[in-house]
Amino acid sequence: MPQADFPYASLEEQAAGPAGMRLAVSIFADREQVRDQIRDDTMAAGMALRECGPVAALFDGEARPIGEVVLVDCPRADAPVLAALSRLDLRVHSAAHLIVSTSIEALDDVFACCDQSDAQILVDPSRADRIIALGRALTRFSNLRLRELSEEDRVTLLRLIEQVGEIAQRLDQFGVGHAAIFGEGKAFRVESPGSDFAAQGGKGSKRLASGVSPTLPDARTIRRIIRNRHARTRFFDGALFADPAWDILLDLTAARIESVRVSVTSLCIASGVPPTTALRWIGQMIQAGLLHRNEDDADRRRAFIALTDRAAHMMARYFAEVGRSTAKLT
Template identity: 50%
Template sequence: MQQDFLYEPICNAAGCQLSVTVLADRDYLREEMCADASSAGFRVLDSCSLEEYAQGPLTALGDLVLVDCSEATADAMALLSRLDMRGGKAGAHLVISTTMGALDSVFGCLSMSAVQILVDPARAERVIAIGRVLALLPNLRLREMGEDDRLMLLRLTEQVGRIAERLELMSPGQRAGGGAFRFESPSPGWRGEEDDHSGSRKRTERVQLPDSSIIRRLIKARQLRAQYFDAGLFADPAWDILLDLAAARSERRRVSVTSLCIAAGVPATTALRWIGQMVDADLLMRVSDPHDRRRAYIALADTTADAMASYLAEVGAAELASV
């Protein structure tokens, strides 16, 4: 039986209740989204279809914007781009639900705002996304949480915490006094064993990624485990993402976000969460299509590519792949 979570109105530091804009073409879904946002304490500012909102007068944007966009039509993508720009300027949080078929187009429209993209989500996933927004909004005036509230918040944030911890362990260096996940070059005064007496460091040859066929064989070997064991035992989307992008870089091939979600081997919404965390950690980077600004790809950051090349050389990837 589903528990009914009802919260008092959520207000900012000035005492004003936070608002939500709900945009969905399907009536039943729009009603669900309004009900869930209202239950979480938001005031419904606007609730209509995407077309009605796009053709209506320009109105204030809610602190939270819930959008269901199942088809990548030109009008829908234009509206998403507008919402992304307005959300980025106003500090609004966007939660966009879409389909795998429309994912690449939707992803390409969203680069300026704080956004969560959900792929074919269940209602519970939308509720969790609203909970994550509440955890991120600053200067809230909330009632004191009870024990049930605390347990629910712990469950909502547990997965995000695990992602952050695992990414932090992957990073070869952290910036002193700064955030985690930052690659750091040696300081100007650093001297290693290869430095000569004059203080100049000897130039070493840069390690290159192995041929993509070698990396693809490693990926195939990882995937074969699912034929003999429960795939959940080996779920490691971050590593699968890095391997796929390393192979693509070796092939000089661009990788769409949809393709990368498939390569991650986990539900698309989970993969998008990992990709977002890894972009924020500077492990990956978002690359715009020079011929179509509405499209974007994911690639390894140069420092990540160097780290992958060094790792694969260290473990003897070519020898492992030939076994």
């Protein structure tokens, strides 16, 4: 099995900006305990604190300098908060990285506000979730000495993050401090996931022998597949079958056939994994060109997720291939 190597920078190097200075962080949270936790964890990561205050600071008074990493905690998103998030999303578009934690009830509104900055959105996160998000933010800065990642490497890294997240959750449950999660090391190696996300016509892709462009099957067929997949959880631990990318693709394929729009909250539920995990996969699949977001023309506060035409064609080819293989067995 091929291995993927990701050079590891020390914590101080990760938290240093292009000029060698520590990255600055701005924290906006109304819950004092959450605000203190985020502050402690960013300091443990070697970052410099620029501002730490309530969410109201985002829309009170004149605009102020913000850090290279901005964390906002808004479990309830009223009109002023959403307006402030929209402005912040535009402001950090290329100059900073935004991490927003919210609730499942406010997710659709928050997601719609964050359409420019490639923000990380966390849903009802634990402390470990925030630490993992902070680590992902650090890797986005140019001085981390990470080589340009291929499509396969990005999926590998995403899966590694999920595995580290599970470990961090367990450490949280056992009362292990954040220092253990931010421990230093020299390198890590993980097995490549193969060509799960291979582009059409690329490695691992085969053309249909007939040369005829296939069409998607009846939506009832796909809904039946989804129901059968969910039925497994009645007899086995659902974690055994977690495959969010495929569940997302199946749900959106059925929705495309039915001409139904899918909200990000609905898609998170369909993925079968926690919303924060689902959002990471949705973001990765958007970057991979499999999904795209559609703004609601009637309500700019809402956004929907859909398959790209390329992904729909790939799904059609998959079902055509499965149909041909099944026919050979009968």
